[in-house]
Amino acid sequence: MAVRAAVAGASGYAGGELLRLLLAHPGVEIGALTGNSNAGQKLGALQPHLLPLAHRVLEPTTPEVLAGHDVVFLALPHGQSAAVAERLGPDVLVVDMGADFRLKDAGDWERFYGSPHAGTWPYGLPELPGARAALEGSKRVAVPGCYPTAVSLALFPAYAAALAEPEAVIVAASGTSGAGKAAKPHLLGSEVMGSMSPYGVGGLHRHTPEMMQNLGAVAGEPVSVSFTPTLAPMPRGILATCSAKAKPGVTAEAVRAAYEKAFADEPFVHLLPEGQWPATASVYGSNAVSVQVAYDAAAGRIIAISAIDNLAKGTAGGAVQSMNLALGLDETTGLTTIGVAP
Ligand SMILES: NC(=O)C1=CN([C@@H]2O[C@H](COP(=O)(O)OP(=O)(O)OC[C@H]3O[C@@H](n4cnc5c(N)ncnc54)[C@H](OP(=O)(O)O)[C@@H]3O)[C@@H](O)[C@H]2O)C=CC1
Numbered sequence: 001m002a003v004r005a006a007v008a009g010a011s012g013y014a015g016g017e018l019l020r021l022l023l024a025h026p027g028v029e030i031g032a033l034t035g036n037s038n039a040g041q042k043l044g045a046l047q048p049h050l051l052p053l054a055h056r057v058l059e060p061t062t063p064e065v066l067a068g069h070d071v072v073f074l075a076l077p078h079g080q081s082a083a084v085a086e087r088l089g090p091d092v093l094v095v096d097m098g099a100d101f102r103l104k105d106a107g108d109w110e111r112f113y114g115s116p117h118a119g120t121w122p123y124g125l126p127e128l129p130g131a132r133a134a135l136e137g138s139k140r141v142a143v144p145g146c147y148p149t150a151v152s153l154a155l156f157p158a159y160a161a162a163l164a165e166p167e168a169v170i171v172a173a174s175g176t177s178g179a180g181k182a183a184k185p186h187l188l189g190s191e192v193m194g195s196m197s198p199y200g201v202g203g204l205h206r207h208t209p210e211m212m213q214n215l216g217a218v219a220g221e222p223v224s225v226s227f228t229p230t231l232a233p234m235p236r237g238i239l240a241t242c243s244a245k246a247k248p249g250v251t252a253e254a255v256r257a258a259y260e261k262a263f264a265d266e267p268f269v270h271l272l273p274e275g276q277w278p279a280t281a282s283v284y285g286s287n288a289v290s291v292q293v294a295y296d297a298a299a300g301r302i303i304a305i306s307a308i309d310n311l312a313k314g315t316a317g318g319a320v321q322s323m324n325l326a327l328g329l330d331e332t333t334g335l336t337t338i339g340v341a342p
């Protein structure tokens with residue numbers, strides 16, 4: 001029997017991508033759809049690509065509207081999820097696509113998000129060591145940030161195999177949908193088209209503590225992260241270029257073997273053949289993660305590169321993958337590794 005799922009934030013980018021995936025999911029029936037400023041509008045006016053749902057009217061995001069569902073997805077701005085979640089019963093599976101429940105350390109949360117910490121839920125990146133066990137049967141899931149998804153998957157095998165020193169340097173490019181639908185003056189078409197630019201430089205980006213949390217847990221010691229995000233003139237995609245100093249005695253063969261081992265049984269993470277490099281175009285619209293790794297012997301550094309679709313594996317696809325695990329379904333149900341080209 002299908003589970004009934006409500007989507008809060010259905011007018012946004014993350015909510016829209018989630019609905020695209022849920023429409024193709026054989027185990028899900030779509031229930032209430034909610035918005036905020038767009039409540040009362042037809043979804044067809046806001047998400048014209050979701051034709052089967054065009055006639056549906058957005059309701060306000062209230063616990064009453066979201067009640068009576070088996071699963072509730074929250075695709076709301078940071079800080080909005082906790083108040084809604086606490087009014088949903090403990091038997092409802094709540095999947096938060098925002099940041100509210102990702103961080104374990106309350107001090108980190110307060111420093112980067114500037115509000116009281118709501119708590120910590122099982123972390124929806126199944127590929128990380130130990131993560132699947134925490135997600136199976138859980139009634140609460142914190143979907144990771146898009147950059148931490150790309151970065152953690154690129155680097156964790158190096159830490160799991162104790163090949164890398166506990167300091168990582170990351171430069172990642174994101175498509176503009178990562179910033180959400182709400183208009184931002186520095187993100188208008190004329191500012192973004194034909195240009196790339198950094199932002200959040202110098203340890204300021206709120207995804208930095210999330211990356212440190214993930215890599216530190218795998219390494220078994222604190223890992224410092226220098227993270228520089230950049231904005232790229234494309235609607236979707238993240239390309240994360242990550243490097244860490246190699247431990248003494250590391251070889252290219254050992255690095256390759258660690259990555260082959262880490263991803264051998266992963267349905268969505270694809271370690272590319274040697275010599276091929278990840279590209280955002282090849283994961284567009286799919287839940288796939290392309291990874292490649294190299295050992296730069298002259299610099300003594302491990303270089304790991306990953307590409308994801310920020311809205312798919314980076315948000316909505318990751319949410320569906322974790323929902324499947326929480327409900328006891330096959331993890332890949334309703335998800336594809338097949339992209340769109342050209
Ligand atoms: N975009 C991405 O790549 C990723 C997004 N996420 C997370 O997903 C969440 C949604 O992001 P995204 O879809 O990009 O953002 P959007 O700005 O595109 O959408 C935001 C959604 O939240 C609703 N909303 C806005 N304010 C409130 C409020 N005060 N109370 C209730 N609902 C509100 C909006 O409704 P309305 O339009 O009707 O006002 C809209 O449906 C965020 O937490 C984001 O961090 C996570 C990973 C990646």
Ligand SMILES: CC(=O)N[C@@H](CCC(=O)OP(=O)(O)O)C(=O)O
Nearest residue numbers: 098099145146174175176178179
């Ligand atoms: C390009 C861009 O602006 N990307 C967003 C991150 C994507 C995202 O939404 O992540 P959260 O779920 O943590 O908010 C940013 O850098 O703030």
